[in-house]
Amino acid sequence: MMDFAILYNYLGVKKMNGILQLLGRIMLALIFVIAGVGKLTDPAGTAGYMQAMGVPTLLLWPTIALELLGGLAVAVGFKVRYAALALAGFSVLTAIIFHSNFAEQMQSILFLKNIAMAGGLLLLAVGGKTAYSVDKS
Secondary structure, three states, X not given: OOOHHHHHHHHOHHHXXXXXXXXXXXXXXXXXXXXXXXXXXXXXXXXXXXXXXXXXXXXXXXXXXXXXXXXXXXXXXXXXXXXXXXXXHXXXXXXXXXXXXOOOHHHHHHHHHHHHHHHHHHHHHHHOOOOOOOOOO
């Protein structure tokens, strides 16, 4: 098992923190990019699910754009505050709209997953620029 203290001593605190910030951004972004690609490959199925949940299907393409572009922006560190805030709001809204049937355990878990993602994104938004980021400020 790798001891993080050894890595910190070897790489230095600043470099190790930067690596962890990059990994954190990528990990937060991954679910949005994958979900956006999934919706892009089956827009009819996604539109049907949205309609069944009472969400207008005209929001399909803006949703795909937000997930793909927002996720990629967070991953590469471009306009991170804006992207993180948008994705946090999106995560809370989708939790409420799609996962608020608390009688089903899986829906409760998905609701909490979305809320947890929103929390991580809000922390990222507050922190702003991170290491290995496209943004310069």
